[in-house]
Amino acid sequence: RLFCGVDCVANAEMDGKIVDGWFREKTVLWPGQALSLEVTEVLYQGKSAFQDVLVFRSVSHGVVLVLDGVIQVTERDEFAYQEMITHLAMFAHERPERVLVVGGGDGGVLREVLRHECVKEAYLCEIDEDVVTVSKKFLPGLAASYSDPRVSVKIMDGAKFMDEHAAYFDVIITDSSDPVGPADVLFRPPYFEKMNNALRDGGVICSQGECIWLHLDLIRPMMTACRNIFPHVAYAFTTIPTYPSGQIGFVLCAKSSTTRFEAPLRSPSAT
């Protein structure tokens, strides 16, 4: 299922996602606007158990991973997202040893987590195995992190994995796709409750928090729910050209009221 040849290109063009050599990200999530990227070569197209998976090489942004028609990663700007979603949480903790990444099957967040030498156990809990397989094949700059001996990969529902690990993690990062399909539950209060329960004292979380230009209706209740669960909550963002409207936010929550996300507790060179 994971190998792709001539038919794959034909399929991608046939289903209207790639027209005249351009991929267009047109969805109901941001009606009336769409980013297009010019395609050099379709590398993979298939249907996983959970979603459509498309990988192509672009003229301007390197290799691009698309799930259900939505851009997840481009080699050119992925660092802006991976670094921000990871290090805001990691540097707010004095010494994170056990870290869980939920989603993030491309391996990019895992790569950033592993740059902290204090990390002893890094778990990745991705529901869709095909995302991991495809990333290992086509996005080695992200997926190289899988070969680190500190890593355990779990192909399962992140919420279920957390239920089995009460008071275990120092940092939990939820690198989810948009709140439709398999990622929908990751934006709801019961999921934030589960993260709270899976954290040790002093633990922190960072969750993909959507775009302030597009999704205030989702962000507002999410922040309210988090403030009812955690004693300290903050919102941050990064600019990233290939996400809709060029911007994405992060929800940061801490188990301790004294945790602060504004300044790192350690220096990058002493991680």
Added chain:
Amino acid sequence: RLFCGVDCVANAEMDGKIVDGWFREKTVLWPGQALSLEVTEVLYQGKSAFQDVLVFRSVSHGVVLVLDGVIQVTERDEFAYQEMITHLAMFAHERPERVLVVGGGDGGVLREVLRHECVKEAYLCEIDEDVVTVSKKFLPGLAASYSDPRVSVKIMDGAKFMDEHAAYFDVIITDSSDPVGPADVLFRPPYFEKMNNALRDGGVICSQGECIWLHLDLIRPMMTACRNIFPHVAYAFTTIPTYPSGQIGFVLCAKSSTTRFEAPLRSPSAT
């Protein structure tokens, strides 16, 4: 020349800018990537003495002004740009009384300048009269500023206007389009020299400074040139979904080495 009916729609569709009801911003300035906006109605299309002018109503972003195929303003996100390019400079000056806007024919920067009650004379120097005329007709939320009695509109080259006004202005804001066509000179050292000469003591400037995701090759020499001319220089940015890569920067320069752009000198309520 400034009235548009059925032919106008047909023209816009014929020249390939609007296909299947979507406008696509495809240019050599950012190859391989393009933002598309869904069009409700083409309001105006014409050729001015300087550039192609297109105005359409969009499904998601209100009225949109396009020059030479590049989005200049949408009603939905224009505030993010106008407020930032204007107020960073205006609030860094103790009491700006004479302000010059170069470019900015849509009137949006002028609107923000006029919110500072200390302003006694506001000049707008736009080279393309059609941009002013079209904006008055289709973008009243921006162009309403033209009716303020403090405003003088000059349809001429901004550099020439500054030559005639040595040591005159407290703040100069250059709201230019991209560095091709009529705006090209506005990114070069001789233009920054002219702005310096046209400022009174304590004066400050803010110039459109392009996108750090796309144009570092242009920004780097521009910053170096500015540091050779002004004793204090800074770079700022805002997020704005309909500009390429969702981000645009600003070059801030001060005639005094003690000017700081990080914190406002006055409060918004006491402008």
